[in-house]
Amino acid sequence: MAISGSVLDLIGDTPIVDVSRLSPNPQARILLKLEGMNPGGSVKDRVAKSLLEDAELHGGLRPGATLIEPSSGNTGIGLAMVARVKGYRLKVVLPANVSVERRQLLLLWGAEIIESPGSEGSNGAVRLAQRLAAEHPEWVFLYQYGNPANPRAHYEGTGPEIWRDVPDVTHFVAGLGTSGTLLGTGRYLKERNPAVELWAVEPPSGESVDGLRSLDDGYIPPIFGELGGEKLLDRKTVVGPRDSILWTRRLADLGIFAGISTGAALAGAVRCASRIERGVIVVLSPDGGWKYLSTGAWTDDLDEVVERARRTIYF
Ligand SMILES: Cc1ncc(COP(=O)(O)O)c(C=O)c1O
Structure with a gap:
């Protein structure tokens, strides 16, 4: 091999x-x-790599930059792994009531966790991330729900x-x-x-x-x-x-x-x-x-x- x-x-x-x-x-x-x-354990490794490579190519993303993403799961974990390898800082917004394994995996890759209200589910995490991204224009918001580099990972x-x-x-x-x-x-x-x-x-x-x-x-x-x-x-x-x-x-x-x-x-x-x-x-x-x-x-x-x-x- x-x-x-x-x-x-x-x-x-x-x-x-x-x-x-x-x-x-x-x-x-x-x-x-x-x-x-996949090495990070899910289909979202493909998306994480695609989102970051697209931002590097077209968004001027450089190592040391801070990324923010709402994800209660696999995208956050995939991004945390790829960001760690590529030298980016990652803040993940996730509902307070996610399982312990999710937190542990995010922390192991060095991501920072920002909690959103558990009662608002993943939609609440999306809203909070959108608000924080608007308040911090220096952070890069990849936003898998609206980013064509997400479906492109699967198309390609x-x-x-x-x-x-x-x-x-x-x-x-x-x-x-x-x-x-x-x-x-x-x-x-x-x-x-x-x-x-x-x-x-x-x-x-x-x-x-x-x-x-x-x-x-x-x-x-x-x-x-x-x-x-x-x-x-x-x-x-x-x-x-x-x-x-x-x-x-x-x-x-x-x-x-x-x-x-x-x-x-x-x-x-x-x-x-x-x-x-x-x-x-x-x-x-x-x-x-x-x-x-x-x-x-x-x-x-x-x-x-x-x-x-x-x-x-x-x-
Ligand atoms: C475990 C799991 N199943 C299914 C999906 C759905 O995939 P997609 O976001 O491409 O629709 C996701 C997305 O986060 C997921 O984490």
Whole structure:
């Protein structure tokens, strides 16, 4: 195997594993792309690298600069890792009630945590970061929800990798957070084959499944509008916390230790498989299970885990 000059060169090119054993339809294959294999542990390593390289190229970003970003999860962690390697300071705005693993990972990479009210969730963190960025024009606000370098990471990375590895793909299923994954990957795949269908997995309005948001909750990420999300997506399917956890557990039967939003996306893929005659469904697994251990998702009583997930933000 080649030797990489930097861990940043190891971002992307993630493996795909066949999980068709979980498909309810023998004619519908389900393939899982394991983004937890990225060095920072999630799909957001791709986005972090893309946001920073874009700011370096077009925004005059120089080492020593201070960055600010609202993120209760993977983007903050990915950015903290890439910023550390590249020599930037990072302030992450996150709701007070995020899980302990999130904090520990941010602190380990040297990020500074600014707390927003837990009751306001990730939308509250976005609002506070916007206010702080306006008060501190010397800080660089990358803003993944409105930054085209987010979907571009998927248009240039995730999409081509799937097309290379699964040229007979018929459906792409992923959770919807900023919408960067779905729209960037989806646009690339539809350009190659317009018949490829894009399925977005959303939590029920008002409920949270790690990393995902319901567009019905009032905040539409600017990149979603700019990339014509409504037109690009073929279907939205709602998956709640209970099903997400159940399908995350089923993956463990196959030796796959994935985060809870992977369970949500898989539940969407299983629904897709049961509705089509035949096909090859690629599902994106955003991260591994490590950051969710304190949820008890694999070991504790399901009702208790679901209840706990209502009080603490685990993404
Ligand atoms: C665990 C997890 N799942 C899914 C998503 C959704 O991805 P995207 O923001 O590209 O829509 C995220 C985004 O933060 C995430 O952290």
